Amino acid sequence: MSAATLAAPAQPFNAADMATATKVFAFATMCIGMFIALLDIQIVSASLRDIGGGLSAGTDETAWVQTSYLIAEIIVIPLSGWLSRVFSTRWLFCASAVGFTLASLLCGIAWNIQSMIAFRALQGFLGGSMIPLVFTTAFFFFTGKQRVIAAATIGAVASLAPTMGPVIGGWITDISSWHWLFYINLVPGIFVAVAVPMLVKIDQPELSLLKGADYLSMVFLALFLGCLEYTLEEGPRWNWFSDQTILTTAWISGLAGLAFIGRTLHVANPIVDLRALKDRNFALGCFFSFVTGIGLFATIYLTPLFLGRVRGYSALDIGLAVFSTGVFQIMAIPLYAFLANRVDLRWIMMVGLGLFAVSMWEFSPITHDWGAGQLMLPQALRGIAQQLAVPPAVTLTLGGLAPARLKHASGLFNLMRNLGGAIGIAACATILNDRTNLHFTRLAEHLNSSNEAMNQWLSQVGGNFATLGQSGDVGVTASLRQLWLLTYREAQTQTYGDTFLMIMVCFVIATAMVPLMRKVQPPAAPSADGH
Numbered sequence: 001m002s003a004a005t006l007a008a009p010a011q012p013f014n015a016a017d018m019a020t021a022t023k024v025f026a027f028a029t030m031c032i033g034m035f036i037a038l039l040d041i042q043i044v045s046a047s048l049r050d051i052g053g054g055l056s057a058g059t060d061e062t063a064w065v066q067t068s069y070l071i072a073e074i075i076v077i078p079l080s081g082w083l084s085r086v087f088s089t090r091w092l093f094c095a096s097a098v099g100f101t102l103a104s105l106l107c108g109i110a111w112n113i114q115s116m117i118a119f120r121a122l123q124g125f126l127g128g129s130m131i132p133l134v135f136t137t138a139f140f141f142f143t144g145k146q147r148v149i150a151a152a153t154i155g156a157v158a159s160l161a162p163t164m165g166p167v168i169g170g171w172i173t174d175i176s177s178w179h180w181l182f183y184i185n186l187v188p189g190i191f192v193a194v195a196v197p198m199l200v201k202i203d204q205p206e207l208s209l210l211k212g213a214d215y216l217s218m219v220f221l222a223l224f225l226g227c228l229e230y231t232l233e234e235g236p237r238w239n240w241f242s243d244q245t246i247l248t249t250a251w252i253s254g255l256a257g258l259a260f261i262g263r264t265l266h267v268a269n270p271i272v273d274l275r276a277l278k279d280r281n282f283a284l285g286c287f288f289s290f291v292t293g294i295g296l297f298a299t300i301y302l303t304p305l306f307l308g309r310v311r312g313y314s315a316l317d318i319g320l321a322v323f324s325t326g327v328f329q330i331m332a333i334p335l336y337a338f339l340a341n342r343v344d345l346r347w348i349m350m351v352g353l354g355l356f357a358v359s360m361w362e363f364s365p366i367t368h369d370w371g372a373g374q375l376m377l378p379q380a381l382r383g384i385a386q387q388l389a390v391p392p393a394v395t396l397t398l399g400g401l402a403p404a405r406l407k408h409a410s411g412l413f414n415l416m417r418n419l420g421g422a423i424g425i426a427a428c429a430t431i432l433n434d435r436t437n438l439h440f441t442r443l444a445e446h447l448n449s450s451n452e453a454m455n456q457w458l459s460q461v462g463g464n465f466a467t468l469g470q471s472g473d474v475g476v477t478a479s480l481r482q483l484w485l486l487t488y489r490e491a492q493t494q495t496y497g498d499t500f501l502m503i504m505v506c507f508v509i510a511t512a513m514v515p516l517m518r519k520v521q522p523p524a525a526p527s528a529d530g531h
Contacts, residue, residue, distance in 0.1 A: 023141045026199035030137055031153060033097050033130040033192040035161045036185050040104075040123065041069065042165025042300055043181050047173040054178055057113035063237075064117045070422065071229040072124035073131075075222050078415045080129040081408035082271040084136070086209045089407075090200040093133050094193050099126025101189030108182040130192075131158075132410040139398060139406055140202045147395070148340040152333055155391030158417070159296050163386075164326050166304050170319035214267050220260035221272065225415075227253035232422045236429035273408035282409060284517050285397025286416040288349070291510040292389055293420025294427075295356050298503055299363075299382060301425045303375070305432075306496050310368055310489060321372040328383030336387050345392035350514040352389030353507050355381055360504035364497045368489055396517055424503070431499045432492075439491035 044051060044065055052062035084092045103123035110116035134157075138150040172180050227249040234246060241247045264270040277283045303322050307313040313321065339348050359381035366374075397413055398406060 018141070020146075022199065026196070027134075027138060027141055027150060027153075029192055029195045029199060030093065030130070030134045031157050032188050033093065033100075033127075033196070034134040034154075035157050036188055037073075037100060037127040037130045038158065038161035039165050039168065040127070040185070041066075041073070042162045043169040043172075044178075045166050045169065045300075045304065047169050047178050047181060050173050050178045051116070052113070055110065055113045055116055061113045061117075063233075064113075065120055067230070067233045068117045068121040069124035070233065070418075071226050072121040073128035074229050074415065074418050074422070075225050076125050076128035077132055077418065078221065078225075078272045078411040079218065080132045081136075081273070081411040082209070082213070083129060084133060084203070084407050085206055087207075088203050088205040089133055089137060090197045090202075091205060092129055093200065094197045096127055096129040096133075097189055097193035097196065100130070101186055101193065103127070104182040104185035104189065108179045132407075132414045135394065135398060135410040135414065136406045137200060137202060145341055147399070148391075149337055151391040151395045151399075152336050152340065152387070154394055155336075155389075156329060156333055156387060159292075159386040159390050160326050160329055162296060162300055163322070163329070163383075166300065167319035167323050167326070170314070170316045174314070174316035209269075214263070214269065214271055217260055217263050217267070217271050220256045220263065223256035224253050224260050227256065228419075229422055232426035235426055236433060240430070270408075272412060273405060274412070276405060276409045276412065281517050282397055282413075284513065285393055286413055287513070288353070288389075288393045288510055289397070289413050289416040290420035291353070291506050292356075292386075292393065293417035294424030294506055295360070295382075295503055296386065296417075297421030298424035298428050298499075299360075302428055302496060302499060303379075306366070306370075306493075310492055310496075311371060321375060322379065324372070324376050325379040325383040325386075328380040329387045330383075332384040332387035335384075336391060339388075340392070340395075344519060345396055346514055346517050346519065349389055349392035349396065350511055352385050352387070352392070353511040353514065356385035356389060357504045357507035357511060359385055360500045360507065363500035364504070366493060366497050366500070368493045427502070428499050431502060432495050435495040435498050436488075436491050439494045440488055443487050443491055 048062045048065060051065055052058065055062075080092070086092075087095070100123055103119055103126055106119040107116060107123060110119055134154060138154060139147065142150045169181055172178075172184065231246055231250045231253060234243075238246050241250065261274065264272055264274050277286065300322075304318045307318045307321055336348070359378045362378035362381060394413075398409060
């Protein structure tokens with residue numbers, strides 16, 4: 001790619017000049033890039049113990065394998081709009097795919113936990129731009145019924161990839177080794193890096209934007225989002241603001257965020273278009289993106305955690321147990337495509353958000369013996385809900401914007417989903433810590449000498465130990481230990497039910513706010529000047 005090519009003046013793009021098959025293939029290729037970038041958020045979640053063992057790392061260090069990726073990705077996503085204007089969509093997507101692929105290779109050959117954390121951060125930062133670029137390109141390529149199908153596809157990928165992460169990760173680790181969690185990105189990454197530059201020619205680079213860009217805002221944005229993500233990820237583990245590091249990063253995030261907002265609203269060419277929030281549909285759409293991020297990522301966090309801690313499932317068993325969500329979501333794609341051309345998208349989204357609330361209600365009576373069978377109904381409802389809620393939110397939020405604003409707006413829209421996920425997971429982790437102690441205390445209040453059922457159980461368990469040749473004192477101690485474990489298990493299980501109810505409340509509020517959105521009349525053609 002020569003300097004002359006990069007400096008070429010922008011040429012108007014007209015989707016009608018491209019054959020439908022070419023547009024579909026180009027869009028599908030970009031969706032592959034988006035899928036692997038989103039998949040890698042959660043693909044390591046079920047295999048952190050194996051990665052830590054292979055790199056001789058402790059639990060706290062290993063947690064950064066996921067945290068470093070999230071921090072880096074959440075920083076680059078809102079910058080993707082400005083970066084695509086500078087380098088063009090195709091070359092930014094190509095560079096993102098190349099960087100993500102090389103970083104995946106480095107993750108696979110990491111020699112210690114420090115190198116793994118660094119390479120994961122690089123992987124998240126270099127691959128993050130692929131996510132919002134798919135959203136904007138779909139609106140450039142397609143109109144009418146094709147746009148509905150494209151939005152349905154994007155919605156499926158955006159929610160299916162993180163959902164399938166623990167499934168695929170657990171399966172790979174079980175049949176091979178954790179190294180292949182990263183090596184599987186190599187072939188699709190290379191394909192995307194080669195195909196996208198040849199197919200996606202919707203705009204031209206504007207290298208002149210590098211001169212006089214608002215680099216100070218970029219610094220503020222990186223500090224704001226990076227410290228915020230760190231605070232949310234590590235806060236529950238270190239008891240929030242009682243830890244000096246968490247308190248410091250929270251202050252840095254808050255001050256940098258205020259500085260970023262203040263500066264962005266007063267510069268002529270901001271790197272993130274916060275003014276788009278003046279549009280009612282866009283502001284509400286970002287809120288719905290935030291709430292769906294809570295539901296999507298928090299439930300992906302909670303369900304494997306329950307199955308691992310309470311049921312003692314292996315990584316593969318966890319993956320198989322949560323697999324039904326993805327199956328039902330895929331099955332719901334034709335339903336959404338049928339409805340979207342016949343029903344107001346606002347009401348479809350309302351049904352989807354409401355169905356998500358119902359699925360959380362179905363999760364709430366969870367007991368310690370729940371497995372794949374008991375999880376089937378709530379997960380099926382969640383899978384269908386995701387497909388009915390996410391695509392209409394994409395179309396209603398971005399479909400009515402002028403092409404010139406799509407790039408910046410898409411980055412902000414995707415950022416809200418990731419922020420929702422980060423805040424949702426942090427809130428769930430905090431509830432699990434606090435409410436487990438509360439439920440344990442309440443249960444323990446009933447476990448006293450006047451509880452006849454408990455006395456009989458202790459006598460029976462103590463007798464079992466006596467038959468094994470254990471002394472009386474050892475039997476009593478072992479019985480009390482068993483009682484403590486059972487009480488703690490029940491306290492944990494009740495807390496998971498509380499957490500699902502908290503998520504349900506978020507979706508009830510979101511469902512009630514849907515009528516505030518205006519009906520979108522998308523542009524007749526996606527012609528644009530690439531800006």
